[in-house]
Amino acid sequence: MCRHLAYLGPVVALGRLLSEPEHSLVHQSWEPRRQRSGTVNADGFGVGWYAEEDPVPARYRRAGPIWSDLTFADLARVVRSEAALAAVRDATRPGADGEAAAAPFADGPWLFSHNGAIRDWPHAAAPLALGLPPVELLQLASRTDSALVWALVLHRLRAGADLGEALADTVVEVASAAPGSRLNLLLTDGAAIAATAWGDSLWYLADPETERMVVASEPYDRDSRWCEVPDRTLLTATRTRVELTPLKETPMGEKERA
Template structure:
């Protein structure tokens, strides 16, 4: 469920990433090619992007399908950025908080998306939620599993963890607490990207010569340079480098 994408590279019009490619994120909202759970991503969408010399990203989110939004085409035609995170949503539970539940979630310089679901939600995640400070629980963006995952990641980012550690540790904890969960996470600060493959597809396209990296749930075109990330792997990337690190569940 859900599809997402992060881009670092030369400044481009957003439509070149999100709607113009043959198998773009927009098309993936109704016709994903490699999605392992669910078939249509029509329960919301969002775009986050960074402007030059501004570390805090802007966002545009809506609760309905991206193909029905008349503003989307104009926005992606005129907005240009060298760092983007976007997602289309298939909700775990119907009617859960609308636009507030649509990725990307944000705080300060960070944008975040969760592709998947916590099995046994909400009971299975309750022990991890109890470990967060009460004020952080009260600031949850929505009453969804993705919002809680974001709170767990954000707690680590604020404590000083790097992007990769801030994703990897919550994935391990959630996989132990709720086996069978799908935990494909994606985060960027506009300079680097971190992502996990855990239960669903994840791919990347690296072009160091052009200083361009794309990380996505699935390829948006048929460029032969796309590479699939093995399941249970942490990906960390910049514009010129991609690293893959195997992830293991915590011991009981």
């Protein structure tokens, strides 16, 4: 598994979000509290953020553990943003993809992360890959299940789906092809957040007064306002609103939400 976090709200230094809290994302890279599979998130990390008046986010990604990257610590201290998405990647099998396999994945205004795994990868994913145009398969960011999930989400976004629809339909499709997969997805365009809880923990912290929204794999502090998202649920949020929609697995080729 992995750990990830998305933020919308007042301008904040990335370090205030990712490294300073008592149980920050950096801390979760070696001591997650609610991770259901895996224990150390040391095979890469990344953060994406939006600059003022620029809809295309910047990213910083690396293949190693986040705690050993002094450049990240420096960036996190001085880079400020109103919207960001960050992730730390679980220890995985050896591979040649390096930082290309580290979230967030990106295209245009979108940032994406997958916390989980497609069961029986890559065999169960073959029908999913066949449903994508060849050119989109050739553009996969890496040879990982997360990169394929991102391609499926991106295909829907480019076809006009909104954030929540793109995630929900992708989760149902992947879960139908590979039952037992863990599919906690996180997506933002800098103005809204969509996420799914499917096989691992997901929480959100809403503060309407300051127009701050955080969606994360687990709480990073002891704020009593953190709320857990039920399993098999789609979350969609802006700075001031949260909506939870139950998701239901369906046979291959069908789409359904409870």
